[in-house]
Amino acid sequence: MSVLQALDVGLAFLVFAVAAWTVFAPGPFAATVGYVVYGLLLSLVWIRLFAVDVALTEAAIGSGVTGVLLIGAAARLRGAETTPAEEALTGLTRLFAAGLCLLVAAALAAVVLLLPDQGPTLAPQSMERLPETGLGNPVTAVLIAFRSFDTMLEKVVLVLGVVGVWSLAADRYWGGAPGEARAERPEPTLAFFAQVLAPIGILVGVHVFWVGADEPGGAFQGGAILAAMWMIVMMARLTEAPQASAFWLRLALIAGPAVFLAAGVAGAVVAGGFFAYPPGLAKPLILFIETFMTFTIAVTLPMLVAGPPRREPRR
Amino acid sequence: MSDFLLATAGAILFTVAVGLVRILGGPGDADRMMAAQLIGTGGIASLLLIAAATGARGVDDVALGLAILAAFASAAFVNSGAPAEEPDPNPADDR
Amino acid sequence: MSAPTGDAPRGLKQATAARATLFLAFWLMISGWAPADLPVGLAAVAGATWTSLRLLPPGGSRVRIGSLASLVASFLRQSIVSGTDVARRALNPRLQLRPGFVTCPLRLPPGGERSAFCALSSLMPGTLPTGTDEHGALLVHCLDIGQPVAANLAAEERLFIRAVGGE
């Protein structure tokens, strides 16, 4: 066994151990931290699988967005570690749930193990048609050209998620701002961190988005890093979350999917197919769409994390 | 040389794993929070070593992203603890 | 931050230029020199500079390159001493620890410079700032309260104040 194989086996074992720990952890907070650690380890795994695009997504979403969301939620639940619904669970129900989980895991494992050695793949066709898009990164080509309708709908789902979160607000808070008011004097350590980090993070986020056309990266990863920068500035109480009724915010939330959809419809007229790109114009068009998508993702994710409005709207 | 780099990456992952056993178990949530910090620093170190050994492209950006976001979990941890003194506006009240 | 109030516009212009240059250098480092990328780079630099100026309005500090270099050198030396110190204590069979808090009054007023100094000192040997008491003095956690922590910190603070242009 070579050193590389030994490393891979060790890494896989570590991932498995942390996953198991997360499942059996004593309480929500411990499980959440385990899950954040698990996500970081997964980015290492994706690097080993040479899936750098996925590693970037895992890093940006796992440490930035979902890490903050879940740790915040777990810390909030600390006072009420067991809910009445949880207490009402009998041993039999738990056993049944565990059985169902095992069944799903076994089914997934069976699917993976029973795959033919040469799995069904569209990769050669994608690589063959890649030059027509003018892009160098096949992942971006698949996302924004070959299955663009899917990608557009995914962004619609994110916007629907924000609508869902906002709808949890009490009636009198509807249209108000989520989170706490801007502090008179922000906590100095966190404020300094945000002041220094946010501009650097903006550069990195834009770079990751822009480089995605030809190298690993893309709108989602770049947008997630930009989103994290807005989140840290809000966490440091240097700015307030915007009011949910703000027109610019609503516009920013739909800009990405709207531009994407408009490009798709225009393709039906100009290029002879819904979501078809006119030959030669594919790359600039894709980058144009991605710019708006990055912007929308950078606005949507912090709104999901900030939660429902909790203050009465100012008018 | 690349075997050496991979072996050191493995050694760091191993020490990180041993540290994780210690702090994920607590006793306090602050100890657990350190696990995220430990895996952040150790993970970036082994990431850079693996990248140098295998020559995977674009890993710099992943390391950069992880470095930028390394303190976010701790920030969320202290931030969620901060407003506990204020009364939490309870949306259930005004139905 | 002893902000000179008279030449605020000039200070703003200088700060904008300095930060934009810094961010442009960072962009070139992560993205390379290709001319096709430059428009996007300039837009990103503009965004970063705007954000930076909005979050951290320029104060009156004039960074002195010479003093800054000696601060960086001191920081590098201190982080080696710091790591070695922790390693020595951890690997010592008798575990020589006398952990506790030391109150260190600081000369830097609350603000960006003070936070920057706290960040530096948290990487220095044996000290970890954990917030301030009601008089604004720093509460520092130390691995060994037998060490002259307050004196060392005051010396580092002098070096830091010189580097950011105070005195």
Added chain:
Amino acid sequence: MSLALDLFSIAAISAGVFFFLAGTVGLLRFPDALSRLHALTKADNLGLGLIVLGLLPRAESLLAALMLVAIWALVQLAGATAAQLIGRAVRRKGPAI
């Protein structure tokens, strides 16, 4: 020349691993959360610094080398921030928060 650089890399990276090891030993042995925080941030940050130092001669270009240094600096910033934030939380509310 390349042999000397390789030896330099090996020495620096080995020293880096040593400090990661020392940090973990500190985590295992130090008695309270705040002391463990010292072990975690200081030893591991130095470990990463030495590994970056060891990888510098192997960087493909000057830009790649600068990027490694930038990554190290950002981790330093994150480590300093996280240590202070966790430390303050522990001091205020006790280790059991």
